[in-house]
Amino acid sequence: MSFFRRWLALAVLGAGALGVAAQAFAGVLPEDRADVLYHRYQGGGITIDGPSVLIRKKIGEKFSVAANYYQDMVSSASIDVQLSASKYEETRKQKSISFDYLRGKATYSAGVIDSKESDYVADTAFFALSQDMFGDLTTVSLSYKRGWNDVFRNVKLADGSKVRDDTFRDRVDTRGYSVGLSQILTRNLILAVNYEVITDEGFLNSPYRSVRFATPGGGFSLEKEIYPRTHTSNAVSTRLKYYLPYRAALEGSYRFYTDTWGVVANNVEISYTQPAFKRWILDGRVRYYKQNAADFYSDLFPRAQSQNFEARDKELATFDSIAVGVGASYEFTIPRVRWVQKSTLNARIDHLTINYDDFRDATQNDPANGIVAGAEPLYKLNANIFEVFVSIWF
Amino acid sequence: MRAIRVLLATVAVVVGASACSPIQPWVKPYEREHLADPIMAFDRNPVSSAYLDHVFEAREGARGASGSAGGGCGCN
Numbered sequence: 001m002s003f004f005r006r007w008l009a010l011a012v013l014g015a016g017a018l019g020v021a022a023q024a025f026a027g028v029l030p031e032d033r034a035d036v037l038y039h040r041y042q043g044g045g046i047t048i049d050g051p052s053v054l055i056r057k058k059i060g061e062k063f064s065v066a067a068n069y070y071q072d073m074v075s076s077a078s079i080d081v082q083l084s085a086s087k088y089e090e091t092r093k094q095k096s097i098s099f100d101y102l103r104g105k106a107t108y109s110a111g112v113i114d115s116k117e118s119d120y121v122a123d124t125a126f127f128a129l130s131q132d133m134f135g136d137l138t139t140v141s142l143s144y145k146r147g148w149n150d151v152f153r154n155v156k157l158a159d160g161s162k163v164r165d166d167t168f169r170d171r172v173d174t175r176g177y178s179v180g181l182s183q184i185l186t187r188n189l190i191l192a193v194n195y196e197v198i199t200d201e202g203f204l205n206s207p208y209r210s211v212r213f214a215t216p217g218g219g220f221s222l223e224k225e226i227y228p229r230t231h232t233s234n235a236v237s238t239r240l241k242y243y244l245p246y247r248a249a250l251e252g253s254y255r256f257y258t259d260t261w262g263v264v265a266n267n268v269e270i271s272y273t274q275p276a277f278k279r280w281i282l283d284g285r286v287r288y289y290k291q292n293a294a295d296f297y298s299d300l301f302p303r304a305q306s307q308n309f310e311a312r313d314k315e316l317a318t319f320d321s322i323a324v325g326v327g328a329s330y331e332f333t334i335p336r337v338r339w340v341q342k343s344t345l346n347a348r349i350d351h352l353t354i355n356y357d358d359f360r361d362a363t364q365n366d367p368a369n370g371i372v373a374g375a376e377p378l379y380k381l382n383a384n385i386f387e388v389f390v391s392i393w394f
Numbered sequence: 395m396r397a398i399r400v401l402l403a404t405v406a407v408v409v410g411a412s413a414c415s416p417i418q419p420w421v422k423p424y425e426r427e428h429l430a431d432p433i434m435a436f437d438r439n440p441v442s443s444a445y446l447d448h449v450f451e452a453r454e455g456a457r458g459a460s461g462s463a464g465g466g467c468g469c470n
Contacts (some may be wrong), residue, residue: 035442037442041449052441054440054441099457134423135419135423136419136423182436185425187426187429188428188429190429194459194460198457199459203447223455235458239436241436243428243434247431248433249433255460257455257459265456288453289456314454315452321453321454327442343396346442354453387442387445391401391440391441
């Protein structure tokens with residue numbers, strides 16, 4: 001994945017866990033709650049696992065604080081790594097804290113996120129405001145985030161250890177603006193609409209990844225990818241959630257995305273939640289995503305330096321994906337612990353399949369047997385995503 | 395000039411009238427029992443949904459607008 005998107009995803013993770021990014025609990029502060037989660041992603045030669053701990057606590061009637069610690073332990077022999085590097089291991093640690101202040105029908109939120117790994121340091125600050133109106137049928141929210149990121153590059157020494165390359169250092173600056181609306185439509189139906197603009201400037205590609213270009217005889221060579229130094233994206237999403245008469249919930253959502261790199265994406269999602277057997281809540285969801293490639297993406301460039309900007313990041317390729325997941329939540333009681341009001345044990349598994357239309361498995365290149373560059377099989381990614389977590393309300 | 399005066403007068407009347415009769419909530423607070431049910435929360439488990447958003451965001455070109463605008467039902 002591109003370095004910048006990796007940061008952005010972490011920022012989303014932090015802000016999302018804190019419940020602040022374009023999100024509002026106007027008029028009501030978040031519940032006092034602690035979550036301890038173990039996550040594991042496995043697929044495409046990559047294993048990422050680690051913990052996430054989120055605690056939210058009210059302070060008096062008007063203040064609330066939320067803190068999140070998240071860790072990714074990455075072991076990667078992805079197809080990108082196989083092509084131009086060697087297997088690596090990496091740990092990312094992210095800490096975030098936010099505050100909510102409730103004043104009448106308005107909630108003010110502010111927070112910071114700090115993410116560190118050996119070759120990327122990201123700091124983000126955000127502010128959000130939300131306001132209930134029209135008899136609390138409508139909530140309008142506005143948010144702003146600002147990111148300051150330092151990009152480094154590691155090099156591997158002969159003994160296998162990694163050190164930071166002192167000859168390379170760059171930056172990424174980011175700004176994000178979002179506006180959201182949630183609206184009660186009927187006593188059983190609620191709508192949410194969000195619009196977000198994110199703009200960034202700096203070193204937006206990976207200092208490691210290469211593009212490939214054709215060489216005579218059906219082979220290929222590699223050269224470093226080059227991205228534009230600016231990127232602006234627009235995304236609008238809508239969600240509808242409906243309460244079914246027999247106590248179950250059905251949700252549908254859609255998002256449209258476009259950016260200055262020529263990527264246009266759509267995704268739809270349907271989820272269903274069903275309480276069962278008094279203490280259980282079961283849910284399932286299906287998510288479909290489709291995008292076209294960035295203007296400067298190619299699986300195989302015709303020659304070296306054939307364009308000003310060149311990318312072969314599969315996240316900028318043309319592809320569609322489908323994710324299918326199920327989850328279960330079991331409510332249990334902790335005897336003799338009076339300060340715990342409610343506790344749940346939760347598990348979830350999602351299966352993700354990505355079908356690339358113009359990203360080929362270059363490791364299959366074998367001109368001697370007729371598999372020339374550009375004729376290798378298309379790449380397909382299958383991944384399993386596991387989560388187990390305990391939640392306590394206090 | 396006359397048109398502007400008419401326009402201003404119309405605006406004043408509309409604003410005045412709306413001030414006298416604010417928009418009435420068509421779903422009363424006591425009718426929001428279903429919306430207050432935890433299963434109706436857009437983000438029932440923030441620690442989990444944030445993680446899944448992160449998984450998708452890191453593997454897709456698209457980004458942003460993945461959060462909800464919150465409950466806003468004033469149920470609690």
